[in-house]
Amino acid sequence: MQMQRRYSTTMTPRANPLPRRHLRPGARRFVAAGLVARYAALGGAGVAVARQVFDRAPHRDAFLWNVMLQGYARAGPPHARQAVALVARMRASTGAPAAANHYTYTFVVKACAAAGDDDDDAGRAGRAVHALAVGAGFDLDAFVANALVAFYARLGDVAAARKVFDVAAAKDVVSWNSMIAGYAQNGRSDEAVALLRSMARRGATCRPDLVTLVAVLPACAASAAVREGLWAHSYAVKNAFRVGDGALASGLIAMYAACGRLDTARAVFDRAPCRSQAVYSSMIQAYGSHGHGVEALDLFHLMLANGVAPDGVCFVSVLSACAHGGLVDDGLRVFDTMGDHGVEKRQVHYACVVDLLGRAGQLTQALGVVESMPFQPGKDVWGALLGACRLHDDMELAERAAERLLVLDPGNAGRYAALAQMYDDAGRWDDASRVRRLMRDRGANKPLASSIVEGHMDAVF
Template sequence: MFLSHPPQVIQPTCYTVNFLPRCAPKPPLCSVALNNPSIAASAGAKISNNQLIQSLCKEGKLKQALRVLSQESSPSQQTYELLILCCGHHSSFSDARRVHRHILDNGFDQDPFLATKLIGMYSDLGSVDYARKVFDKTHKRTIYVWNALFRALTLAGHGEEVLGLYWKMNRIGVESDRFTYTYVLKACVASECTANCLTKGKEIHAHLTRRGYNSHVYIMTTLLDMYARFGCVDYASYVFNGMPVKNVVSWSAMIACYAKNGKAFEALRTFREMMTETKDASPNSVTMVSVLQACASLAALEQGRLIHGYILRRGLDSILPVISALVTMYGRCGKLEVGQRVFDRMDDRDVVSWNSLISSYGVHGYGRKAIQIFEEMLANGATPTPVTFVSVLGACSHEGLVEEGKRLFESMWSDHGIKPQVEHYACMVDLLGRANRLDEAAKMVQDMRTEPGPKVWGSLLGSCRIHGNVGLAERASKRLFALEPKNAGNYVLLADIYAEAQMWDEVKRVKKLLEHRGLQKLPGRCWMEVRKKMYSFVSVDEFNPLMEQIHAFLVKLAEDMKEKGYIPQTKGVLYELETEEKERIVLGHSEKLALAFGLINTSKGEPIRITKNLRLCEDCHLFTKFISKFMEKEILVRDVNRFHRFKNGVCSCGDYW
């Protein structure tokens, strides 16, 4: 046998024959010096107190470093920097104050570099007041000092203050840099900001454009995100399309903007562009969460399955937000069992994962199952959040579990220390109202410790619509008109209530009010997926070439269903018309158009899935029940409130929606 390489020569190990113990490794000089002052003195040429403090800080030994600091009369800037960083790392406010006092005593109070570090330290320690004091006492205010305060105030949610200081900084002639624009744009959407901050954000947009920062990808992505958070989708899209360079963060921000602002079609289209037009911007977990949200919004099951496969191939299936979004997506696409399997396979679960599962069962109307999962969550040691209670109370509402809902609502504060918010009161008003306990619902609104917002009054008005309570509806709508003068849906809901009560003069009055205020009813719109393609339907769609065929098919279906006992429900038509004309109007509802298209284009045994942007009307609900029975078709309709699963002439909601 021949060796391709020369054999390795192994040197014999040399052993010293003695019985002395092996020497331990020498400790760092800083430790020797700290524990032996005499050695420290003799080693003065080798290590100074400044070096000793810096070494101790790097080792994380803050207390020892502070002891040495008390013996040093002239610490250097670098020594103070490392002490400040070490205080922040140890989250020690008392030690931070001690270091700060030392800095002041040694004349470094006007050092802008250390001022920047001090502001950052106090921000990280949660003391924005001390950060302000450092800033106010620093006269040499470089842009770095301003930026440090902007960061501290933005993280603390004081956006209005940041914007005020920004204009002051501009007046005194301090030039902004890329970090400045990033912080002030983030400040526009800080917790305390109002709609006025959008105007300020637009002015900042103009500033950075004039100064040539509109090609900076990070700044422009932050600007895009600001517009997205204010719901200004067109502005966000303008910024995105004008970016010369896009990275994964900017693509993800644009997809999230569409997904969170009711533009799910656009979110999926942008994702496809990202996949086909870019090579360097591979989607990450943040991207996938937004794409899954878009699939969930449209009930695009096949699209969601493709995304799931991509997630598995990329190894993103171990990231909790992605898996939680998958659970939600399958639940909102009508595949509860698949969502449950995804949840069961999770190695780790956080409260968001539990919330996703509870919400999925709730939107399907399985209130008792949602409560069971909530109790399992508590047994597994997860701490519920306000979102958890919104989900489980909403689930109780869909199944009419009044007593269970009241018990859970009372347990929020008593058992979990969560103060009920407006969203929780809205859930309770909806729960009581749907169960025709309108007096209790009205009393709950009256007894609220916080000001009832549009969600609460909207829940009460919706309950009045279900049970035809005109008096209470007028009271609720009066408050809603004051709170949301531009929300056409409230006017339409009141007009519906008047129409069902045959109060046509009042219907006309509300319609005139709509016209006077220049408001238009939100048109009914439906979506459905057929053979991995998404289709959209609106009640009035003269430009769709398929409409003639669909309408003809619908007329024939309606005639057949009438022979089998279907009687059109036309009480909600807001016009005094002949019965035949009213029937023609309800036959043109978007969900019926989608249903007819699904019947034409799906095979036998294949379920039809439809998503609607409004509440399912009584006539469409009844019509779909008849179709499911006599066409032997399973039909799933998700409206703005919940899922309806139609099969053999029965709906899963039990006619309770």
């Protein structure tokens, strides 16, 4: 009897277990697409391996090209340029099987959107891809239009996003959600709320969903649009959405707190069946914004006791609450424990500590924090120090902070205005005029008002 051959599970499989002739060209393309998708999903080095598989595929049809582009889009900002280069190569290739379609433009625009606000080249490339889509007649396609709306919103070009939205031939719920989110993310709260009203009037044609509500609630909070916020809450209940869902619950908490209904915000928190980190952070921020530092701190300790791990955003909320509540010692202790929870101390956290000490009049200690930072203090840190100096009329330190800010943040008119006002209060009219003249010469614009928490959330990530 011939012995059965056994193989160890640790043996390296053969690179090509079946002769290539056993696979038809269509099957080979299918296998290649599957391998590209699997490797790209691994991220990191897996994306490079996926590209190697793609390059070695003997037959590349539109499906295989799109799978590779999708892999780049999902892999994040570092691969935006590769996606753009690949679509250029695809367009230059000969043969109908490699012809770009609406999926092609959707994937490459998403890749550019992922890096749009961090990479000027990706932003320019995304606009170029938009032009190519127009030339190919795909700009009116719903998939491509939705990707373009998100891309321009990510760049902060809300006007361009709205133009794409308006000319889109067939708007689906994703189209409306993308435009509403674009308005909300760029501080255009009134437009976001107005677009929600327009969407709601369409009735069954395009009904708001859970994503719509999550997108619009921050806008309702920013503009204190209590009527629209109440409508969103009742709409969620009426349509059997999970009001306890983390994203929806945290949005409702922030909305009610911004509208002055702190008790209702706490009721939403108490009724949430699954209190995620985001839900806790929203309620902590709500307490802090109303000056209830003790309640915010108690809720933070309850969160830890329940085994919910805090992240960088949560620490911003707690530190800000301590600053507004005058809880200096408690805030410093919270700041010192960040490393225990595996959370890196970043610019926004140091800005919160400077604000914490500055509000309490401890300007020398606040300056000590700035000078002892393990990296160069940024505009948020110096801005917090300038605000504290203005609060306590420390002109000497204010001039030092302003000197750094006019270098780090030369386009922010609020910095100039704060220093000029301090000069006015001190009777130094010539200095005040000099600062205002400098502001005009530099074309500085005053940013939208925001709290230290709302204004710096993006810096946490």
